[in-house]
Amino acid sequence: MPDFVGAVDQGTTSSRFMIFDHDGNEVAKHQLEHTQYLPRPGWVEHDPVEIWERTNVAIQNAIRSAGISAADLAAIGITNQRETTVVWDPRNGQPYGNAIVWQDTRTDRIASALERDGHGDLIRRRAGLPPATYFSGGKIKWILENVDGVREAAEQGNAVFGTTDSWVLWNLTGGPNGGIHATDVTNASRTMLMDLETLDWDDELLEIFGIPRAMLPTIHPSSDPEAFGRSRTTRPTRTEVPITGVLGDQQAATVGQVCFAVGEAKNTYGTGNFLLLNTGEEAVRSEHGLITTVAYKFGDAPAIYALEGSIAVTGAAVQWLRDQMHAITDAAESERLARTVEGSEGVYFVPAFSGLFAPYWRSDARGAIVGLARYHTNGHLARATLESICYQSKDVVEAMEQDSGVHLDVLKVDGGVTANDLCMQTQADILGVPVSRPVVAETTALGAAYAAGLAVGFWADTDELREHWHESRRWEPQWSDEQRDHGFAGWKKAVERTLNWVEVD
């Protein structure tokens, strides 16, 4: 058996390839950002060709920097930004336009029409999701209705859909020359088109959206020794490596954080925040604004479900400070700037750039900064930005505790923003529970590697994976209850101010 497992992490801001050893330690990594296209207010796009080319370069470079060859990889896993929708021509690999990213709100009218036409309950019941701009179904419908020739092409089998896992997998396994058009249950559970119980595309949902089944990838378990084929492009040796794990990035982080028992949860802080709570073999329905999703399915074992609190804009608010406001020059500077003041002193920033996701699901919300006086500085704005990440997480933790009855005694965290010490301390203060980060912070790629490695026997079982998890850092709450309650009440008031801002009907 080769000594390593590789993982593609095709994220919202970058694509990376990571190589792990048998103990789950990082051996090598190569990461490349891709362009964020913001052509109109509310629109967010990526160029699928750029994503694939950069992913491919990241794979080659990571293998080279590890000083190994592709033959040393026992398997490859793929994990990805979920929901982001690519439609392409399988005859030549040409996409029909840019990918519509999960944060994009152009489908707000489609989402509200689904509710108005009485389809909301069926979608919630069968797919576990509220009709929202976030999920892929509306994005596919938008492309079919707005991009010339795509509907006819789809009906003839010349336009296929995939989230970026499928796009990368198809290219990695040969593209127009026999590429495999597939996805896994976790990614399919983000489309509004899959029945959570049968784990297959649902004809009634496809009918509602007007999407031909022929466009859709085949759905497989997240960990499978055969279904995803072999990588044909892992140069320099061109050795074919089996691809045996595919799962959405938040589900992968759940696996990487070894949340294998009912009641275990993690919160990932990237472009957005995503808190997932393992609910076992039961697809628990939320009454407090969370969504029901597949956490993972390993081979023939039953699917494991999760309750998820998805937040659209967290690290992206830091990117906004950097790229749009030019208040900082890099993400880490947000911490230095925030430390120039003692606190946010009444300023709240609600970054509802894509409306509000969990637990509000309000596509009519837009961003707001409230509580400003002439006294305030960009230091307060930076504080309020970091606090917005933590207050939004508090909203979903509260919803999760109400839905599940599980009271978190510690919050396991990971993702780019967890490098921000002040933000993590603020999170512990606002939640009133300790926050804990593992040694391997790249839990997303690690989870994809675990799914791939389990399928080929590189790791025996989930008990073995548990042994790899070690805490690197813990933040203890320091605020008084009064301070915490006062701060959260202000946040709730600020959120109110953002609602009903745009017309979506």
Ligand SMILES: Nc1ncnc2c1ncn2[C@@H]1O[C@H](COP(=O)(O)OP(=O)(O)O)[C@@H](O)[C@H]1O
């Ligand atoms: N030190 C930091 N402080 C605050 N935010 C940070 C810091 N470092 C990175 N980020 C944010 O983390 C995000 C990237 O995290 P990552 O986990 O790579 O995200 P993704 O998987 O969504 O691409 C960016 O939005 C960036 O603004």
Ligand SMILES: O=P(O)(O)OC[C@H](O)CO
């Ligand atoms: O790429 P990330 O880490 O921002 O994750 C994006 C989510 O998968 C969107 O649902």
